[in-house]
Amino acid sequence: MKRYDQAGKAKWLILVIAAGILLLGVILYAGGRRLETRSVEEARGDLTQTEAVETQEYNGVTYQRREGLTSILVMGVDHDSAVESEGAYQGGQGDFQRLIVIDPERQVIRQLKIDRDTMTECTVLGYLGSPIGTKEMQISLAHGFGDGKEESCEYAREAVEGLLLGESIDFYVAMNMDGISELNDLAGGVTVTLEDDFSSIDPAMTKGTTLTLHGDQAETFVRSRMTVGDGTNASRMERQEAFLSQLASQLGEKIRASEQFTADLYDALQPYLVTDMARGRIINETWNARAYTLEEPCQITGEHRVAEDGFTEFYPDANSIQQAVLELFWEPVETN
Template sequence: MNDRGRKWKRFKAAAAVLGVVLLAGAAGVTVHLYRQRKAQEAEIAARQHSLEEPEQFLAENVIEYGGKKYRRNSYVKAILCIGVDRSGLGEKTTTGFGGQSDGLFLLAQDTARNTVKILMIPRDTMTRITLTDLSGNVLGKDVQHLTLAYAYGDGRELSCEYTEEAVSELLGGLTIDHYMAVDTDSISVLNDGVGGVTVTIEEPGLATRDPELKLGETVTLKGKQAETFVRYRDIHQDNTALFRMDRHQQYMEGFFAALKTKAAEDDSILIRLLDSIQDHMVTDMQKDQYLKAALDVLNTQQLGSGDFYTLPGSGVTTARYDEFYVDQEAMIPVILDLFYREIE
């Protein structure tokens, strides 16, 4: 056998060995992925077993609870406000690229009394959401983090609708009248539009993002500082998204206080602010509807702690993620207080 023949034989032998190694490696990866998938399926099954589907009795116009009858207050509108963790909501996206809902707030707008109350909903709430494939085809529902409901849509209206549907089901079938989603850019636009928002820094970690945000300091937030204050969370600590909601409340109280001050000097401030975020929001409301909602917030005597509610429940930490589980029994009186009225 000549040299060329021997080289070719050695090449084939080496190729065969390499092929065996690659096949073994692929088999190992396949087994690993299979085991990982089965573990995830078992985890999902365990969650579904432990998390019963919420009873949808709040979908009814008249309900009985605690020996009393309640009717949905038609004057109180439920408006779901969604803070999306991406910049720009102008164009639709494919599944998984539209961002997640980093902040969720349900406004109870009393159109008769011209007041607003706010129900804060933890983003890590575990509930049933709609799942889709990468082409947007609906696969069904599964118990997942509520924040992901937005990600399975188109980054615009469909994402809002999936989130609205998930929140409605979570809240016992409560009808949600409207939604409004805003992107991260809107935070600094609105913040600077009222001349900045004054807050007190109560967490040491904020200074790692901005040295001016020192623990114990009172700061008037400008520009991107507002986004940092609202969105910062230490991912190395447990349940920081849950504790961050205290910061959300402080910021909203400060924002509306600043807005009231501005409005006393300039009665067109609200219109200008809303016009300034037109390219940063998605809503199913007409302009006159969300302007009325904003006016009702402005007309609330003083937006304070009594106007904020937090969905009752408990936060837990798993090997992978933080999770929040709603206390369904404790939730019902909160929803009745916000959206229903007692009848004879």
């Protein structure tokens, strides 16, 4: 299986962003695999019995698990939904990944950006397509193993859970790259001012022009790199974040205005999606979370390195991983 090619494969990056917007309020069940380092403090009482409160110590601070959370892994997959995967290694790379955690009690939605080049343990398959163990590789490659659908999503989820010290992820939503244009148009088209020149791809997309993106223009805006501006991935990421911000705003307005819009949106995108969430649950939870506060995403820090084969690898900092886990799933215990 080929590794992620920075020069040409960011096709789905927004598609996942898109799916993330669709499902920002879609986190459903509470749960979480226990961290190996945690301790359990049992509540005691003479007349009643209460459930144990999960706690752990970190840097001299006691943390307890937040209750009632739902977590969802949103992925953008470099794969055409109309093409069937061949064999156990053609699932398409999960090149965009973002973890979303919904907290109904506090009415907030937390997010974690996951660098697609993050080096972590991923499940690998043998020649007959069965798991034979794990290997450290870029996390985007985890989805490439399997059938390109549910099996691939499970491998991707396992890789993220391992990265996050064993925290379990309740659900996944993966969207194939050919859903970008559909999503943009369902939102009414995202309006942007072009800071770079895209006219070699689309004559209407000249530098300085303000226009509402429609159809393939949205894909051009979020995917193009080598022939646009300075050709760097950093510039492309800035465009993608700008697109995401505006897309989220427009979809949010439509969702808050009508519960039916969420149903229509899901039905339109369903051909491009792979998810283990039920349609009705997605619609209900999205509607319930429509007024929640969307917090700024956190991000794991670390070091980017260029490997001998020329591909980029991101080595996450262990303390940063721990901090991200605490921010998403735990809270400090208040002391009197």
